[in-house]
Amino acid sequence: MVMKVEKISELTIDRLSVYLRCLDFLTNNGVKQISSQELAAQLNLNSAQIRKDLAQFGEFGVRGVGYSVGKLRDCLKHILGIDRLHKIGIIGAGNLGMAIAEYEGFFGTNYSVVALFDSDIEKINKTTKRGIPILDVKDLAEEIKKSSIDIIVLGVPASVAQSVLDQVVAIGIKAVLNFAPMQFYVPEGVKLKTVDLTVSFDSLSHSLVANEHEIG
Amino acid sequence: MVMKVEKISELTIDRLSVYLRCLDFLTNNGVKQISSQELAAQLNLNSAQIRKDLAQFGEFGVRGVGYSVGKLRDCLKHILGIDRLHKIGIIGAGNLGMAIAEYEGFFGTNYSVVALFDSDIEKINKTTKRGIPILDVKDLAEEIKKSSIDIIVLGVPASVAQSVLDQVVAIGIKAVLNFAPMQFYVPEGVKLKTVDLTVSFDSLSHSLVANEHEIG
DNA sequence: AATTGTGAATTCCTTCACAGCC
DNA sequence: GGCTGTGAAGGAATTCACAATT
Incomplete structure (x- = not known):
């Protein structure tokens, strides 16, 4: 100890x-x-x-x-911690969620995307090309428990991201990857990692003009 | 001066x-x-x-x-440098490329995705849902000049990423956003920003087991 | 002989605390 | 009084350089 x-x-x-x-x-x-x-x-x-x-x-x-x-x-x-298999659930079956679900090579033997979640009736109960089911976000809690999902990917618009995050945290999820470009409140003990593409593009933009500005 | x-x-x-x-x-x-x-x-x-x-x-x-x-x-x-409009070209019209091309909110008035590039004959000359053209990657140099593309997004598999990057750099592009989880050689004066989702997931995985290990 | 593991030195980043200004 | 801009202090991360080890 x-x-x-x-x-x-x-x-x-x-x-x-x-x-x-x-x-x-x-x-x-x-x-x-x-x-x-x-x-x-x-x-x-x-x-x-x-x-x-x-x-x-x-x-x-x-x-x-x-x-x-x-x-x-x-x-x-x-x-x-990748000497064990992690189960990933993706909330938001839009382009981004799909891209991560399908992206080859990300998930060797260490990670497995077990489900996507959406509220769009058009998408629910279909599957991705690889056969990953798209479920009703209403069944999120149930499915997280049933499938032992331990990592959640937030692929939802910024406008609803905090409320979805709150839900996910309430269910007991401790690890979240977020793509919404915004500030969050996260309780102690929950790890939130944000991939902020806006920042990435702005940084590239800056590098393009940095020289001009310096010789201003 | x-x-x-x-x-x-x-x-x-x-x-x-x-x-x-x-x-x-x-x-x-x-x-x-x-x-x-x-x-x-x-x-x-x-x-x-x-x-x-x-x-x-x-x-x-x-x-x-x-x-x-x-x-x-x-x-x-x-x-x-976002008091001007940047033109983005995306190489790789797979899920990831599409997700970025279509993702709402990333590109307010500061960025515009003008084209995707692919080598798959099935995709070439079609458009995304929003009408962004998918072009033959063979015409990359020409199109970059014609459309004044100044930022390239690499949405191609790691296996070809370095060679595509070399091409892009040879054409004169100075800013690249890359999603392939790997090491690159980039010449001086070119800014390469990598979004490495493998690292993000591994970091989340670590946070899940960190406590266990500490009380080992 | 070669390479690790690590204290010391260095560099980089953040925070403090306050002079200067509105 | 309140807030900015900044020198100085403090803290974190990186690199150096070498004793320890095989």
Whole structure:
């Protein structure tokens, strides 16, 4: 019953995911051993960063040798909690919801989209091309329990996003991926990750004019 | 001909976009004046942060009073380069490309999706529901010039993403939004922003198991 | 000899706290 | 009095550089 007191930053966690993907790639190419140096070169970052990130969870390497690709991969999967299967439910069977449901490659063996939810009578009880059912959002609570959904994707318009989020939280969901470009209230213990495409585009726009402005 | 020497961080730029959205909202609600304090409260952040972010670009406020919502909004639009219209081209007319092309609300008056590109003969020369044309990716260079496309969205599988990116860069595009979960080589002067959903899901997964691990 | 794991140094980002101004 | 703009302080993240280890 030991507590890890050090708080691990989001930046570290996100990099672990990137390391893991790289290790998957190396595994497929038959690479068995790798140094932080080589891994860093592939990912365009500093080798000390990789070692520091890993050090927060234990000692996975061998001095003078490096890391076993397979072993490190298993460790990262465990740390990230993808040594088990997560069940994803998507609310909003519009283009965005469909895109995520169907997008190949996102969900190897770690994630499975089990259902979409919508209130549009035209969509309910149909399925996606891959056969994922589209259900009535009224049955959300029931279905979350029945199918053990543990991650919800919010693909609904900003205008209703907070109220849908509140529902989902009330049901007991602890992890939500949101695409609505807005501010939310989320209670303690619930993780909300927002993918804000507006911000991404604005950032690109800025980069396009940044030079002009500087030589203004 | 004065150069701004201070480099402005991505974090600052991303926040400016968030401030702008909030100001848009305030404008719609008839609010004319706001203090950094009030703005910070709405966005769950520190008022000094807002003032510091803005200070990097000039003095937009009035001491003792606050900021004019309309004026600050215009200034932010100019800084972010969205006081002009950007033309977006989407490569890959799959679910993801379609979702972005059709997604309401992303593209107010600042962005316009002018075309999608694909190599699938079944899709070429059709249009999206909203009437955006799907063109042959072979005509990419020509169309980018003809339509003054300045932002490209990569909605293609990871396996071909680097080669498509190379093409796009060769044509002279300087801003790319990418959804393929992978590492890229990008030359100096080209801004590549990656939205990596794998990382987002892994981060959610981690949050679900983090507690268990800590009380291991 | 090579590479990890890590304290120290550095760089970057955020927050404090207050002078300056309306 | 109230709020901005900002130097100084504090905190976080990254990188350096080297002792420890195989």
